Amino acid sequence: MVRCQPRSPGCGIADDQLSQLDGHLFGEPASLYAFAPRLETFDVSPPVLSGAISKTIAAPKGKNSVRVTYKVTAKDTGPPTPRPRCVTATCDSVPVTCKPRSGSRFKVGHTRVSCSATDDSGNKATARFTIRVNRQR
Missing domain, CATH: 2.60.40 (Immunoglobulin-like)
Structure with a gap:
């Protein structure tokens, strides 16, 4: 797992993560990237x-x-x-x-x-x- 560094507009906030999966596709080296942003919720409702x-x-x-x-x-x-x-x-x-x-x-x-x-x-x-x-x- 690789952290998204430096932060870019696609990285969002908090602990967003960019995962890299290395392997082979059709016999050739290939990398697949999956971006999984961490969603944060904010409480804006009064009691x-x-x-x-x-x-x-x-x-x-x-x-x-x-x-x-x-x-x-x-x-x-x-x-x-x-x-x-x-x-x-x-x-x-x-x-x-x-x-x-x-x-x-x-x-x-x-x-x-x-x-x-x-x-x-x-x-x-x-x-x-x-x-x-x-x-x-």
Whole structure:
């Protein structure tokens, strides 16, 4: 196997290889060349966020705020990124950051929650939803 050196327009990128097979054709010395480019995939798809759903909560009687929990998740939809320790089906999950965080106290009124997730390739997705806290009467 011979590497394509120097790089030429036909060599492409990464570990492209040019194979040479020497032999005889019709009794004459001959060489056959086979070019096998290594194809690379690039992840340009942002993660997909789930669970960013607006909701309305009633504050306990006599209180001006309530602790609210929610769960927003993200999955990477692009080509898999090699992860040596990744051996489960959760390998495509992406960490999500939300502000205000789940479990925070939300005051009576409307509060906008903003969540984001960035995959290993740097693709970012955001989602927003509203938590509405009503006073109990």
